[in-house]
Amino acid sequence: MQLIARTAWGAPATSPAAALPSARGVAVHYLGTRYDSRPHSECAAQVRSIRSAHLANKAENYADIAYNYLVCEHGHVYEGRGIGRRSGANGGTAQNTSHYAVCALHGTTGQPSADLLRGLAEAIAHLQQHGAGQEVVCHGDLTATACPGGPLTSWVRAGHPLPPISTPPATAPTPEEDAVPHRALLETSDYVRTVQPNTWTTLNFNRLYDGSKWVTKDPEPSILLGPAYYTVSLAVRVVGLERGQEVQLRLARYRHDGKKYVRASAMPISSPVHDGGKGHFVHTWTGHVPAADRGRLRAEILVPQGPGVTVDYARAEGLYWPA
Ligand SMILES: [Zn+2]
Ligand SMILES: [Zn+2]
Structure with missing residues (x-):
């Protein structure tokens, strides 16, 4: 997993979010707005802007970026609240206590890249190795929302498969x-x-x-x-x-x-x-x-x-x- 620690993308080292040592599973999110493909050099700034928007959201009164992890289209996994922290993204305290939250930097158009899916699967597995149960759900399974959109919902329904372990041949096999x-x-x-x-x-x-x-x-x-x-x-x-x-x-x-x-x-x-x-x-x-x-x-x-x-x-x- 290509993990980008909080300090590496410009957040304080430790999240002030409430502790949550274990949960039933992980909920998958997307951005819910239009989001066009961009070079990886711009991804950290995107994560910073999400955190700024969350901190500015007086209605939600977020202490930190709402997600435990965020994954860019290039497959890099950004540490949000990280392991052992309650998310603020799932729609309420009960949903935030039952599931951790992982967000794809993916918008309302286009298909998620293979690298994005791999990064999401790696972030989910990482949470499962640190307190998350096996349940993987869509944000929309916990509260009334279309999040994480059609393609990612289908991927979650399909069992959030990883791309194959071995690299497939570059050319079509004879x-x-x-x-x-x-x-x-x-x-x-x-x-x-x-x-x-x-x-x-x-x-x-x-x-x-x-x-x-x-x-x-x-x-x-x-x-x-x-x-x-x-x-x-x-x-x-x-x-x-x-x-x-x-x-x-x-x-x-x-x-x-x-x-x-x-x-x-x-x-x-x-x-x-x-x-x-x-x-x-x-x-x-x-x-x-x-x-x-x-x-x-x-x-x-x-x-x-x-x-x-x-x-x-x-x-x-x-x-x-x-x-
Ligand atoms: Zn969501
Ligand atoms: Zn990226």
């Missing part, structure tokens, strides 16, 4: 190239995950191989976004195991039910534990994420008994054929 699978390679290294006993825990990945180099990013729970036929290999190193302690790994397929992701199936394996407190688990799964599911795959780990353990390395490699 029939022969069609048969070549895409590749996704993800790793978690410096991002360490503690696994509590008897709780399925999702592994997040914070490094992505983009085809030529490793790129560090925000921890991301999804390995692959459907629709696709796939084969996914998972390698996980666990430390802090007791002798004889069982570990289970599974590849879980989630489908979107219109509001949130629910687990559709799981494919668990389990392994005996090695001596010395370390376990290294490798497994490969193959399967299909149907188009109707708007699904995604996640890796999950369980230690049924004993003390909690730590995952200090995980790597997922997927080959997939878009279905």
